[in-house]
Each structure stands twice: as structure tokens, then as C-alpha cells.
Amino acid sequence: MELKFIGQGLDSENDIAAGDYLIDSLNDERYTSFKAFVAFISKSGIENIIDELTGFIGNGGSVCLYVGVDLNSTSKEALEKLIELGIETYIIFSPNSIIYHPKIYTFEGDEYSRAIIGSSNFTKRGLFQSIEASVSVSFNIEEDETGNNFLAEVYEYYNTILNDENPSCNKLTPELLKILIDSKVVLPEAVNWKKQNKVNKEFGSKDSAAYDSLLKKFGKLKAKRPPKGYKKVVTKEEICFNEDKEESITSEIIELETGSMWIETGKVTGGSKNQLDLSKQGKLDDEIIQGSVAYFGIVPDEIDTIKHIDIKLGGKLYKDNPIEYRLGNSNWRLLLKGVTDDGDKLTSISRMQLGQEGGFVYKILLFTKIQDEIYKLEILDLNDKETLIENSTVWGKMGRGNTGRAYGFI
Template sequence: MKVSFLGHGLSSGESVGSALIKSFSDTDFNTFSCLVGFASLSGISGIKESIQKSKQHIKHFNVFIGIDLKGTSKEALEALLGLNVNTNVFYTFSHIVFHPKIYLFEGEKRCRIILGSSNLTKPGLFQNIEASFIIDFAKPDKEGETLLSQIYDYFQSFFTRKVKNLHKLTQELIQDLLEGGIIPDETERIKIQGKEKAPEKVTRKKDVLKKLKKLFPSIKIQKPPSGFKTIRVIKKKPVVTTVKKNAWDFKGQLLWKKTSLPASDVQYQKEGTNPTGGLRLTQARWKVNGKVIDQTTYFRQNVFGKLAWKKEKTVPYVEVSEVLCNVRILGEDKGQHRFILRHKPSGEAGQGNYTTLLSWGKFGEEITKNDLRGKDFYLYAPPKGQNEPFYVEIKGSRTFADLFA
């Protein structure tokens, strides 16, 4: 028995691919068998002619091919099918890989075993840095024949077709494997194996995948010996930092401002007087597009025009509506509240008078907790594209620091 080391990829010279081609042309061999993890179109097509010519003397073919990790393409399987050699596919949904690389040439007088790391791909046969052994022996050879028997014994269930995860290659099976997302087409395989970015999502037909799980069920996984201890990497869940958005980050443009709020607007009650219960929406010298607003129409038609209004009184005529507002008082967020709006068109149009009132309602109790006299009132529009909520804020008059806030 002669054992030779065969490496390729680091220097020019013989390769596993060239050894296969020479072996196919050797008329001493009448049987070819191989058990290989991956196959590509370039690998199969590269030795296609040699296989076809070898059929003059090689009468028995046994090809067992794996399809894990998208290492074998649809086109490679179709090329094998086209060679009309006895080909079977092995696969399991268990988390293991069919990964042997064994090539057997047998004859009445001589045998050759090529065993190493080369898959049936162009890089695996010629270009990658690979390592294999070529074992040649002439019969009878006790060591050689024992080695060959050991290989056959180990893979006996393959050669006898008794392993249930092994299926004869057909065009229907190829199509099912493709639609089930188990095998790629050659373009995708090249991207994956060529270290390029592969397609992010593979569309799988659920019914086909269910069928394939019956054809290639999970199998028992061999356990390592007790002395083999591993360190497992615990996959940690990514820490997602969520930036909590403040409702006030979405407020719209400033619609109106009233400075130096009088006591009557902020529920401040002097002895012998009653509070109005709301904020008068006066002119307050507020300008829109350079013009002072007309408060008799501005609040009812422009600011709150999209709200649902209804008649409350006929004489004098009064309309009412509800408005949802986010409220902030002296920098403290008070949440959302609903206020009643009352519009009385008969009100006078002078600068200090009003036709629309924002009633504090129950929120008036919160207003009275603070002495808000002299503070400023701000009314902001709802977020873009929304009719509500509006934003109401009462805060102190602007200071020098506010200019840089």
C-alpha cells in the first residue's frame, strides 16, 4: 500500500481535481464512489467530460452528496442529474452537517482512495488550500483492503440505501429543496461561499418545507466523550437603549401668547370677588403674518375651527366645544386635560375684551395651587397632521437666560 500526501493551493502542481481526472481515465478501475459535503456547478462541469469518458470502463457509480450550509447549488445537482450517475442526497434538519470528502476508485486488481478536505467545487478541487491523502494499493493487500472495508462498514447504510435521510436525486427533489429554502441557486451560493453579502431573506414555501422535514427528519447526534469540555458562548440579548420621547417634543407652532396674566385668568380670588373660572382669549396684541389678530374670529375659526362645536344658548348666542390639551405649569408636566371652550360672538371686539373663553373646569383646582398672576400663557398647535392635542403652558416671563435656552 502506498500512501501519499496531496496538498494544493500553496503552490502549483498536482491537485485533488487533477488526481480525479487521472483516476477517471485509468482503465483499471470499474467502480467509482464518493461521499462529499458540497458541490458546485463549476466543480461538476469541470470533471463532466472525464466522467462521461470513464463510462467506457467504469460501470458502477455511487455518488452521495450533502446540501448543508447552502454549499451545494440547484445547478450543481442538476448537472449531477444530467450525468446519469447514481446520485443520492443526504440531509437532516438536525444541527449537524454532512461533511465527508471521500473518493473511491475500485477495480479487480487495484484500488485508490482519496480522502481529505476537498469538496466537489472548483476552489475545493484546484484553488483552496486543501490537504488530502491518496492511498493506492494492489490486490491482495491486507492493510488497503481493511481500510476500504472500514469505510464501507461505516457508511453501510448509505451504500445499502437504508438510511432514511438519504434520497435519490430527481428533478422534483431539486425543485422542492429550492422552494423549501434548503439549497440556493448558483448565484446565491457564489455570494455566500465567496464571502460576499448573501440575500438577507430566503422565501420558503411552508408546504414544501413540511414535506422536506418528513423526507429528511432530525437524527440522533453523536456526543463527544466525557473528557471533552467546551466553553459555550452565551448569546446575550442586545441592549436596546430607548430614548423616551416627551409629548412636548411634538408640539406645533406657537398660536398665541398672553403676557402678564391677570388674577381673573388664573383663578386668583380676592376677598369679596368670584373668579371667572377660565382664561379670556383676548387680542393680547398677538400678530399673525404681521397683522394683529381679530380675536372675535381668530380663536373660533382659525385656531379651534376644526373642533366640533355645538349651540349652548340662543339668546345670547353661545357655542361650546371641548379641546384636549397637554398642560405644563411652571415647568411641571401636568398631563392631558380636556377643557371647555365657549364662544359668544356678541362680545365686544376691543383689545381687552373677548368672545372666546377657555374654561379651566376641574383643572381650576390645580391653577389655584399656584399664584400665577403676572405669568405668561402660551398656546401651541397640535403635532403636524393632527387636530389634537393642543399644548398649553404657563411659565414665568422671559429672563436673560431664556434667550439662550
């Protein structure tokens, strides 16, 4: 028998996280069966091991998940993804105060078995980023009676669930998912995000003196980057200048960064095609979500605010791009008109005539905060919209309806 302690979250550079063990096990040809008993599952948890998971199934492996939905912590999108992938899944839910809360992953083959048991839920943070602890137990089933007895005890305890005999256990189907959504046991990720944001507001702003004191006492841990098994990549259009300041466009594949925000531009207003609309709020499936203007640290209803930000694009820093509220249009706007220290104007890109109406027209602009008041800007093609939606923690349409331009938060 081989016992291994799995610690993660304290040393992001060197940790071998629970998710890494899952990936290793799914790639291990000795295993042909994978079961998971988990309290929560998220779409990002699935997507970070989706290549290995589908590869395991493609090689003839069987997968069965036993998932909880308590505390609204398993999302609608995660369960939809499991249905889409055709993964056999059972939902465990008791409509009282009893919470289904295990985190057990088992792998079995003809000769070897493995069980990973600990605190890691089937979410991106649980598998790769949060401070968690698990134990991996691996053994040869023909030689290790203790290991066989151990795994048999696990299965014996969950026997009624495994045999679909427990009244709190039901197979996941589109019909069951609709019931869970209609009863608000399972919520869209956008709604969960909104709930969390509301709680944060109710308990005070993080700009308070008390929070500043807290930050002086506690340092921030660096989060581990999830694996690249699910590559979150898009195509960036890089603006290049030669010695004569003539512009050209090249394409480059980039990986999305957590904490970024993207906005679909549409036609773009202004004579220089450089005025980007920002929303006070947005909508997704009739649920209100935070507007895009808040990403820049602006309170949407404080319409007298004028904020100036610097934008880094194509290796240059364009300073003094104002964000202001336009009463006549009843919306916020970012005016992309910054100028570098060398006198290069951002409007020279927005006016570009390289076979296009303008550098920002019918594109997607991806913003990533570098530091206070400085944001990196990358120009993406509209073809990347679905990839951005799939990788967003929340996304929606601008305005009060469901027909505005899309935006989202990575």
C-alpha cells in the first residue's frame, strides 16, 4: 500500500494539488473506473480536467459522479456541462438541514486501485487553489488485503447511494435539473456571484480603515495556476508600428488571465470610433448582474464621478483616458483617447484604415488591471466570444434587457 499526504494552497509554486492527482490518475492506464462523491462541483472544476476526463472515457473508462447541491454551491452550468458530456451523475439532496459533504475520489482497475479522500471539492479552487488536505491510498488489489478492505468499507457505507436505493438520491437528467433550478436549489453562477456581492456590500466596504489594518496583519497567498488541460486561449490582435510609425496588425494566441473583464464593442461611437459604452448593470436570463463600469472602481450610481485611467496596449502606455457619465445617453463611457509620453495617440489606432472601419469596431476588448488606474488592453476577434463566455465566472448583456452587447468577468 502506498500512502501519500496531499497538501495544497500554501506553496503555489511547488504544490502537487489534489487536482494534479486526479489528472495523473485519469491518465494512468491501470485504472478503468472513476467515481467521485463530492459536496460541490463547478463548471471551472470540470473544465480544468476536461481533456483528461473525456480521454479517460474515450479509452473505455467508466465515470460516475455522486454530487451534492446544498447551499447553492453546485451551479446550473456545472450540471449542464455534465449532461452535455454524457457523464453519469447522481444528485444527493435532503430537503432539511442534513448536508451531503464528502470529498472522495476512487479509481479502480484490474490490478490496482486508488482512493483520494480529504477536503477538496470538485471545483477549481478546491482542486487547485484553496488550502486543502487529502490523503491518497494506492494498492495492488491482488496483494493488499488491507487496501481492499479499506475501499470496500467506503463502498459499503455509500451502498444505498451506489445502488440507487436512497430516497435522497436521483439520477441527473434535464428534467431533474429543471426541478432543481425552478426550486432554486441550483442557481446560475451569475446569481450566486450577485448574492455574494450583495453580502459583501451589506457587511461593509473593504476600503475601510479596519480592512486596511487587517491587510497589514495578513499577507496574501499566491494562487496556483490551474493546469492547461483546459486551455483558456483567445486570439489577440497586436498593434505594431515600424520606424515611420506606420501601423500593422498581427495575431497572437494568448491565455486568459483570472481577474480580467471583456466587452463586446459593436459599432463604437464617436467620430474617432473611440467611445466605449460601459453599463451600470447587466442582465443574464432576467437576473440583474453587476455592470461593466464597476470593474474600473466606479460606483455605478455616482454619476458625477470622472475617473482617468492609463491603458497599456501594444507595449505602449496611453495616459489619461477618462471614464464619465453621459446624461444625454444615460450611460457611462470610456473615452479611448490617451496619449503616450512620446505623443502617440490611442485614437490613431481607433481610426485605423487597415481594411477595417476602425481598430475597436466590432471587436472584443479585454481589460486586465495591472495596478491602480493602469489597465492592460488586448483586442480580440468576435470569434472568441463563445470561448470568453465559457471561461467567465459571470457574464451578461448590457442594460436592462437581454439584447445589449455582451460582457463578462474572467
